[in-house]
Amino acid sequence: MPLDIIVGAQWGDEGKGRITDLLAAEAQVVARYSGGDNAGHTVTVGEQLFQLHLIPSGIVHPHTRCFMGGGMVVNPETLIQEIDRLDALGVDVSPKRLKLSTAAHIVTPAHRALDGAEEARRGGRELGTTRRGIGPAYTDKAARRGLRAGLMRDPASFARQVAQQVQAAGEMLEKVYGLQAPDPAEAAELYGALAERLRPYLADVGALVGQALQAGETVLAEGAQGTLLDLDLGTYPYVTSSHPTAPGALLGLGVGARQLRRVLGVAKAFQTRVGAGPFPTELQGAIADRLRGTGEHPWDEFGTTTGRPRRCGWLDGVLLRYASRVNGLTELAITKLDILTGLDPLRICLAYQQDGERHNDLPDSAADLSEFTPVYEDLPGWQADLWQARRWEDLPPQAQAYVERIEALSGLPVRLISVGPEREQIIQRDTREVDSPY
Ligand code: IMP
Numbered sequence: 001m002p003l004d005i006i007v008g009a010q011w012g013d014e015g016k017g018r019i020t021d022l023l024a025a026e027a028q029v030v031a032r033y034s035g036g037d038n039a040g041h042t043v044t045v046g047e048q049l050f051q052l053h054l055i056p057s058g059i060v061h062p063h064t065r066c067f068m069g070g071g072m073v074v075n076p077e078t079l080i081q082e083i084d085r086l087d088a089l090g091v092d093v094s095p096k097r098l099k100l101s102t103a104a105h106i107v108t109p110a111h112r113a114l115d116g117a118e119e120a121r122r123g124g125r126e127l128g129t130t131r132r133g134i135g136p137a138y139t140d141k142a143a144r145r146g147l148r149a150g151l152m153r154d155p156a157s158f159a160r161q162v163a164q165q166v167q168a169a170g171e172m173l174e175k176v177y178g179l180q181a182p183d184p185a186e187a188a189e190l191y192g193a194l195a196e197r198l199r200p201y202l203a204d205v206g207a208l209v210g211q212a213l214q215a216g217e218t219v220l221a222e223g224a225q226g227t228l229l230d231l232d233l234g235t236y237p238y239v240t241s242s243h244p245t246a247p248g249a250l251l252g253l254g255v256g257a258r259q260l261r262r263v264l265g266v267a268k269a270f271q272t273r274v275g276a277g278p279f280p281t282e283l284q285g286a287i288a289d290r291l292r293g294t295g296e297h298p299w300d301e302f303g304t305t306t307g308r309p310r311r312c313g314w315l316d317g318v319l320l321r322y323a324s325r326v327n328g329l330t331e332l333a334i335t336k337l338d339i340l341t342g343l344d345p346l347r348i349c350l351a352y353q354q355d356g357e358r359h360n361d362l363p364d365s366a367a368d369l370s371e372f373t374p375v376y377e378d379l380p381g382w383q384a385d386l387w388q389a390r391r392w393e394d395l396p397p398q399a400q401a402y403v404e405r406i407e408a409l410s411g412l413p414v415r416l417i418s419v420g421p422e423r424e425q426i427i428q429r430d431t432r433e434v435d436s437p438y
Contacts (some may be wrong), residue, residue: 002261003209008226009265009323011235011273012244013303013310015335016274018268018418020057020222023264028217030058031067031209032250034242036107036137037078038130039224040304044423048089049298053305054079054258055098056222059091061352065212067205070103071242071252073137074149075112076194100198101205102150103254108162108191109182109252110169111136115121117177128240128275130305137230138241152195153202159192161197178212198345206254213259221249227265235369238277243408246327265329265412267320269337269402272310274303277368281313281349288312291339299336299421314347314376317409322362324410332401333416337386337395338425346402348409349374379405386419392429 004023008014008160021043025031032039037053039064044050052059054074056066068074079100083093111133118135119126135315138144147165163184163385170181186318212219223246228234243251246263250256270291273279283291293300301310323329340346351360351433352372368422382398389395395403403414417427 003213003221003255003259004262004264005221005223005246005260006221006264006266006334007246007249007323007327007329008244009267009320009327009329009332010226010271011228011279012039012224012226013272013274013301014226014266014268015333015418016223017043017052017057018423018426019264019333019416020065020220021060021265021423022254022416023105024058024061024064026218027058027064027220027399028092029065029067029209029212029219030056030222031069031205031219032056032222033249034071034244035224035240036073036132036134037075038132038134038240038305041222041224042298042304050086050089053082055082055086055093055163058220058222059093059098062092065097065099066100067099067203067253068104069205069253070101071248072104073107073134073141073242074100074104075107075133076152076191076198079196080194080236095200098201099203099205099208100149100201102148102153102202103205105137105141106138106147106148106149106151106162106191107133108147108165108169109187110173111140111164113173113179113182114169117173117179121177126276128277128308130303132299132305135241136169149202155192155195155199158195159188162191163188182233209253209255213255221253225251227327228319230429233326233365235277236366238275262330263328264331264333264415265323265327266333266335267315267323268335269315269340269343271313271316271319272301274306274308274310279311279313280329280352280369280372280374281316282311283313287343287371289348290343314349314374315406316349316374318349318352318360318362320406320410322365324412326365329410329412331415332406332410332412333418334406335418337399337403337417338419340381340402341386342381342383344383345378346381347376347378348405350377350409351375377405387425389419389427390424392427395427
């Protein structure tokens with residue numbers, strides 16, 4: 001009856017969709033627990049690369065049941081689009097296997113408009129949100145005036161409540177921001193029709209997860225975003241408005257910690273961030289450009305949801321240890337090791353320096369990271385193309401040493417290493433233990 005959690009150990013975009021896709025082969029249930037369509041998870045459907053924003057990546061495995069948990073905020077329009085696109089590709093997205101929690105909150109057109117308006121009002125200090133209405137929807141949830149998905153059980157009444165919400169938010173948009181508000185009647189008509197379609201998908205996801213665990217099934221909780229974007233545990237205020245961490249999985253699925261088996265942190269072999277906020281190991285210039293790629297390949301570092309170029313830098317061991325601590329990570333998956341081919345030397349941040357003082361760990365999780373200078377260790381790079389590597393022994397010694405250094409710095413075994421975009425370009429490792437750095 002185990003619960004396994006997959007969490008992003010950095011600022012999102014670590015390649016969690018890939019890892020979920022791999023582990024979903026052994027799970028009966030795959031469940032998203034936080035965030036909304038700000039996420040973009042790339043999976044392979046047959047020959048096609050497919051981007052999912054709301055539906056769990058496990059949907060491409062015919063044997064799974066897939067849940068969207070109560071910790072999520074869901075735009076019904078995006079959800080229907082995703083359902084229709086998957087359906088057209090021959091993926092079974094019937095309500096028999098796809099469930100939406102009645103406790104999830106609804107994103108309306110007014111939330112999206114407010115997200116853009118609030119960003120514009122921040123002037124030069126934007127958070128760089130995805131403008132999907134995520135922050136405003138969670139704001140309404142916390143203010144206890146949000147619309148929960150369960151309301152869609154009665155589409156006519158739901159439509160009326162959507163109209164009221166759009167009307168109220170519209171006053172803010174017009175009076176405070178001087179913007180034109182979405183039309184409440186139009187929103188009501190659209191959302192009423194969407195509710196008719198989504199009604200059969202509604203369920204008490206917490207109860208279903210509980211039953212699955214009770215029946216001995218494996219439940220895989222699929223994180224969106226990353227640890228450092230967590231509202232409480234991330235680099236506030238440059239965070240998302242939800243809890244992408246392992247504690248967020250428990251809350252977002254309505255399940256306790258007793259059945260927890262693995263908490264797998266997914267980290268890139270380097271560091272990226274999209275949107276504003278501190279990033280101690282950020283690089284500018286040729287190496288950053290090289291890590292980012294040109295944008296012509298699907299794996300280049302440009303946002304899946306927004307297309308924005310991602311900021312790139314060296315791997316940050318301090319933040320990796322922090323992610324391990326706050327999530328209770330049991331192991332790591334390192335993605336995109338192949339991208340480091342040809343860079344020599346490689347650098348890993350071991351510690352931070354501030355006013356002549358060295359900090360091996362984050363001195364205060366609420367500290368402003370921009371005040372710290374990274375202390376680097378240089379490691380030799382390698383020239384060999386890693387795309388054909390399938391076993392640990394296929395990796396050049398320098399690549400092995402790089403991964404072993406990550407293990408030593410994080411105190412976590414690296415169980416999975418991705419060396420290319422294809423499903424089979426993953427090296428799975430043994431189960432040996434690694435000493436904790438603490
Ligand atoms: P929001 O979630 O749209 O409110 O954006 C808040 C911050 O989280 C911004 O810096 C976004 O770029 C970032 N963010 C949100 N979703 C993702 C994601 O899926 N990957 C990476 N960054 C994200």
